[in-house]
Amino acid sequence: MCLLVLAWKHHPRYRLILAGNRDEFHDRPAAPLNWWQDDPRILGGRDLKANGTWLGVARSGRFGVVTNYRDLQAPVENAPSRGQLIPRFLTGATSPKEFLDDLRGAAPRYSGFNLLVGGTRALYYFSNRGPNPxxxxxxxxxxxxxxxxxxxxxxxxxxxxFNTLLSQPEISPEDLFAMLADREQATGTDLPSTGLPEDWERVVSAPFIVNERYGTRCSSVLLVERTGRTILQERRFDAAGIQSGNSRFEFTSAEVPEVWFEAEDPDETVATDTSFDSSPE
Structure with a gap:
């Protein structure tokens, strides 16, 4: 992901509300949101170059999301894939804290990243360009x-x-997707300076990026009710910013007791506990 907002245990109905855009080069191959055939514990899109994912959930209630960190450092040579961090967490048995503590030693081997990992009780954040988890x-x-x-x-x-939407008793995926579809670019003093050439700073300053080479490939909405009912929906877009596919999955998490946390401070078809993809790809 390259832009996301989330509400963690903030809304009376939803334990987690997450909405985000994945920006990537259009020629990098990716598979649509689905349960992975080689590991059906994982629900997520898939980067077909490194076989990882940017956002994934598991029936156990575990979830994870990763974003790149934009800086001027050269890419780490022979760095492991940051997208592999998500499936490793989703299929593991350690707590988010333990997972990130184990990762800290190897973190400098990766190019810059931000990582969010959580379960039914806790959510942790870590960046290898920032402080400790x-x-x-x-x-x-x-x-x-x-x-x-x-x-x-x-x-x-x-x-x-997002804060305006959170003030409502019900959260509509359509409203979240509309929020993510904002294509307005920054101008003047609002244009950030992150080390990119000015023309690219302007292109990537929009929440939803449209460019023939690099842009928003998909938008994702994840809703997890306090009962464990989980909805993950993905809309995919081509280089012109036109929607090219849509997938929606719904299941109830297993709610496996996570005792290790106690010690820590419109036209789509719904798929329930089954593999499904409604995209026209």
Missing amino acids: RALAPGVYGLSNHLLDTPWPKLARTRER
């Missing part, structure tokens, strides 16, 4: 290609709209 208290957060809650203009604008 930390538990997130109930609240509203935003993340792009810098540290958590860095107020880049596109993130600040998206988060403001």
Whole structure:
């Protein structure tokens, strides 16, 4: 992912509300959101170049999301795939804290990343360009290609709209997708300076990026009710920003007791506990 907002234990109905855009080069192959055939514990899209994912959930209630960290450092040579971190967590048995503590030693081997991993009771954040892993208290957060809650203009604008939606008793996926579809670019003093050429700074300053080479490939909405009912929906887009596919899955998490947490501070078809993809790809 390259832009996301989330509410963790903030809404009376939903334990987790997450909405985000994945930006990537259009020629990088990816598989649509689905239960993975080689590991049906994982529900997520898939990067077919490195076989990882940017966002994934499991029937156990575990979930994870990763974003790149934009900096001027050269890519780490022979770095492992950041997208492999998500399936490793989803299929593991350690707590989010233990997973990130184990990762810290190997983190410098990766190119820059932000990582959010959680379960039914706890949510943790870690960046290999920032401080140590930390538990997130109930609240509203935003993340792009810098540290958590860095107020880049596109993130600040998206988060403001997100807060408005959170004030409603019911959360509509359509409203969240509309929020993610914002294609307005920053101008003037609102244009951030992150080390990119000015023309590219302008292109990527929009929450939803449209460009023939690089842009928003998909938008995702994840809703997890306090009962464990989980909805994950993905809309995919071509280089012109036109929707090219849509997938929606619904299941109830197994709600496996996570005792190790006790010690820690419109036209789509619904798929329930079965593989399904309604995209026209």
